[in-house]
Amino acid sequence: xxxxxxxxxxxxxxxxxxxxxxxxxxSCAIGLAAAIPLAVARVSRKPLVYAPVAAYTWxxxxxxxxxxxxxxxxxxxxLAWMQGQWEAGNPFWRLFREPYxxxxxxxxxxxxAYTTEIVAGSMRxxxxxxxxxxxxxxxxRFVMLRRILLPSALRRAIPAYSxxxxxxxxxxxxxxxITLVDLTGVARNVYSTHFAPFEAFVFAGLIYMALTFALVGxxxxxxxxxxxxxxxxxxxxxxx
Amino acid sequence: MFQGYFxxxxxxxxLTLQLALLxxxxxxxxxxxxxxAKLSRSAPLRWLATAYTTVVRGVPxxxxxxxxxxxxxxxxxxxxxxxxxxxxxLNPMVAGVLTIGFxxxxxxxxxxxxxxxxxxxxxxEAGAAYGMTRWQVFTRILFPQMLRHAxxxxxxxxxxxxxxxxxxxxxxxxxxxxxxDQAGRTxxxxxxxxLLVCALYLVMTTASSWLLGRLERRYSVxxxxxxx
Amino acid sequence: xxxxxxxxIALSLLSLGAHAKEWxxxxxxxxxxxxxxxxxxxxxxxxxxxIDIGNALCAxxxxxxxxxxxxxxxxxxxxxxxxxxAIIASMSITEERLKQVAFSDKYYATPLGLVAKKGSPLxxxxxxLKGKRVGVQRGxxxxxxxxKFWAPKGVDVVRYAKQDESYxxxxxxxxxxxxxxxxxxxxxxxxxxxxxGYAFLGSRMFGATPEERAVIGEGVGVAVRKKDADxxxxxxxxxxxxxxxxxxxxxxxxxxxxxxxxx
Numbered sequence: 112x113x114x115x116x117x118x119x120x121x122x123x124x125x126x127x128x129x130x131x132x133x134x135x136x137x138s139c140a141i142g143l144a145a146a147i148p149l150a151v152a153r154v155s156r157k158p159l160v161y162a163p164v165a166a167y168t169w170x171x172x173x174x175x176x177x178x179x180x181x182x183x184x185x186x187x188x189x190l191a192w193m194q195g196q197w198e199a200g201n202p203f204w205r206l207f208r209e210p211y212x213x214x215x216x217x218x219x220x221x222x223x224a225y226t227t228e229i230v231a232g233s234m235r236x237x238x239x240x241x242x243x244x245x246x247x248x249x250x251x252r253f254v255m256l257r258r259i260l261l262p263s264a265l266r267r268a269i270p271a272y273s274x275x276x277x278x279x280x281x282x283x284x285x286x287x288x289i290t291l292v293d294l295t296g297v298a299r300n301v302y303s304t305h306f307a308p309f310e311a312f313v314f315a316g317l318i319y320m321a322l323t324f325a326l327v328g329x330x331x332x333x334x335x336x337x338x339x340x341x342x343x344x345x346x347x348x349x350x351x
Numbered sequence: 352m353f354q355g356y357f358x359x360x361x362x363x364x365x366l367t368l369q370l371a372l373l374x375x376x377x378x379x380x381x382x383x384x385x386x387x388a389k390l391s392r393s394a395p396l397r398w399l400a401t402a403y404t405t406v407v408r409g410v411p412x413x414x415x416x417x418x419x420x421x422x423x424x425x426x427x428x429x430x431x432x433x434x435x436x437x438x439x440x441l442n443p444m445v446a447g448v449l450t451i452g453f454x455x456x457x458x459x460x461x462x463x464x465x466x467x468x469x470x471x472x473x474x475x476e477a478g479a480a481y482g483m484t485r486w487q488v489f490t491r492i493l494f495p496q497m498l499r500h501a502x503x504x505x506x507x508x509x510x511x512x513x514x515x516x517x518x519x520x521x522x523x524x525x526x527x528x529x530x531x532d533q534a535g536r537t538x539x540x541x542x543x544x545x546l547l548v549c550a551l552y553l554v555m556t557t558a559s560s561w562l563l564g565r566l567e568r569r570y571s572v573x574x575x576x577x578x579x
Numbered sequence: 580x581x582x583x584x585x586x587x588i589a590l591s592l593l594s595l596g597a598h599a600k601e602w603x604x605x606x607x608x609x610x611x612x613x614x615x616x617x618x619x620x621x622x623x624x625x626x627x628x629x630i631d632i633g634n635a636l637c638a639x640x641x642x643x644x645x646x647x648x649x650x651x652x653x654x655x656x657x658x659x660x661x662x663x664x665a666i667i668a669s670m671s672i673t674e675e676r677l678k679q680v681a682f683s684d685k686y687y688a689t690p691l692g693l694v695a696k697k698g699s700p701l702x703x704x705x706x707x708l709k710g711k712r713v714g715v716q717r718g719x720x721x722x723x724x725x726x727k728f729w730a731p732k733g734v735d736v737v738r739y740a741k742q743d744e745s746y747x748x749x750x751x752x753x754x755x756x757x758x759x760x761x762x763x764x765x766x767x768x769x770x771x772x773x774x775x776g777y778a779f780l781g782s783r784m785f786g787a788t789p790e791e792r793a794v795i796g797e798g799v800g801v802a803v804r805k806k807d808a809d810x811x812x813x814x815x816x817x818x819x820x821x822x823x824x825x826x827x828x829x830x831x832x833x834x835x836x837x838x839x840x841x842x
Contacts, residue, residue, distance in 0.1 A: 299417070
């Protein structure tokens with residue numbers, strides 16, 4: 112085990128870590144923000160409203176994120192029409208030229224699909240009593256959504272959502288497939304320069320684990336703050 | 352449209368399925384072992400199982416796969432040279448099955464553990480009161496009922512497992528994704544090939560979901576569901 | 580006592596002799612993503628100049644050879660881990676690599692070349708390329724060269740797992756230029772329809788200083804494990820033979836109509 116491989120590349124690992132952190136944070140933030148209105152649409156009873164959302168989540172949950180990423184980066188990049196837009200200098204389509212934007216888009220679309228289904232499922236599981244009470248009090252649909260349904264659903268979704276964010280963190284490692292030098296990308300560069308797989312990948316793995324622990328801690332805090340009222344059931348010890 | 356690569360990619364789809372099913376087998380065994388370890392009375396076993404699930408949850412699939420493939424062969428070689436047993440080849444398929452099975456074994460362990468705990472302990476006590484051996488209690492009472500609780504979790508994990516097989520293409524296994532990669536690079540038309548692979552994955556995941564729905568309904572016969 | 584000593588010496592000499600074996604079954608590895616030197620056809624089989632040379636060498640050595648596909652990233656570790664016995668994948672002989680493996684004599688030589696759109700004002704100098712995006716394949720001589728001499732001067736070096744991926748991004752307009760083996764860029768990209776609007780910029784790079792020459796290397800060879808000196812000797816003999824009897828030239832003419840062996 113040659114530790115000098117790692118200590119010599121610490122600055123690379125740090126920059127890779129930073130890229131991973133902001134890529135994952137931005138993707139999850141965008142995904143969550145978009146998922147809330149999409150989840151409201153998803154639980155609607157009107158086919159014209161829920162069908163497009165259902166089709167979107169079906170596609171993005173039914174295919175691997177790696178293939179989605181490659182489709183957006185290499186697939187779109189090879190279309191003659193897209194290349195024409197780049198040469199013309201079109202500012203919007205030019206975004207697709209950047210690997211960072213393509214990764215953000217792929218990860219964001221992916222996490223949004225999963226989060227939409229999580230929140231929609233959570234909304235369906237809100238105790239019916241709460242909804243009946245809101246209607247009895249005379250709340251309009253929009254007010255009921257804003258004050259009763261969504262807060263309750265979002266709280267209950269925290270455990271499932273925490274899982275999704277952690278999976279997103281692990282999933283972000285495929286960003287190295289489109290030339291991004293995230294944490295995994297740095298490990299691959301270090302490996303191919305020094306031929307040292309253990310040092311390069313174990314160190315990256317340790318950093319990912321540290322990030323995961325941090326996330327778990329963060330979500331435990333969130334649960335304590337927003338799900339405290341449900342805690343009595345969870346602390347009951349199983350009978351031996 | 353696919354310039355002669357269509358059949359090759361279909362063959363890759365078969366390989367993907369093969370990889371997924373083999374990993375599933377490995378993961379189920381590892382999951383049952385892990386769940387038993389977590390529920391056991393021995394503290395070192397519980398600690399080991401917790402370490403296992405923590406590491407798997409904390410490290411990306413890709414990093415683990417690169418480690419197993421590039422580092423694992425070196426390890427296997429040291430061992431075989433030391434024991435003088437001859438050469439064991441860790442090809443991408445073996446590395447893929449081992450890694451994916453190892454990773455999802457941890458997720459299945461959590462699912463099985465929750466499912467074991469969900470069976471009312473009164474039933475197990477009743478079985479013991481009737482004089483059943485521990486093995487009989489396990490096979491006749493615990494396991495069948497546990498399966499009902501485990502199926503949703505197992506089903507979800509199977510779908511995630513199926514999709515994570517795409518990552519094995521990054522260590523060179525000639526699965527669907529790798530072949531689509533290669534076809535795309537050679538013909539300079541990656542878009543149509545990636546779309547084809549997406550379609551094939553959608554077929555697999557949709558069929559799996561439908562099958563799992565049927566399985567869940569079959570195992571829930573006789574259980575009352577709340578009216579939504 | 581003397582008899583015992585003699586017996587021990589005889590036995591140890593025998594075992595020494597036993598190590599210098601004649602290779603009759605060899606596993607060869609190549610990447611398959613480096614046209615025209617190594618490619619993978621629609622049927623999944625390896626092909627190209629490297630594969631042809633490998634097969635010719637085996638025929639000359641009267642050995643049975645099997646081909647293994649291996650991603651470029653893991654080539655040398657896999658060789659040392661005994662996944663296969665030799666690498667014939669256009670791997671340049673460099674000092675860095677000689678620390679890990681042994682090489683046969685060279686079987687062709689290639690300088691580096693900078694490829695960009697025809698009419699581009701760029702030249703292979705750090706002044707012209709500063710701030711520009713230059714693509715390389717990770718772990719190649721071009722990668723080492725760009726990382727060592729250009730990246731510190733502000734050139735944005737973008738690394739790809741496969742050479743083909745860099746061509747995709749060059750034609751898409753994501754890269755300003757590519758640094759690669761000139762022969763491979765010529766036969767694998769510029770000679771093809773999609774390379775029509777592209778050309779080499781400046782002259783081929785053989786290395787202007789001794790450090791640059793050390794990085795670029797003196798040619799491409801067959802890599803074997805350091806302890807397999809006997810395989811290396813066998814390969815060198817076979818290489819000399821196919822060069823002498825014209826097999827090499829016949830194979831070369833299939834892909835290039837100019838000499839690629841170099842001095």
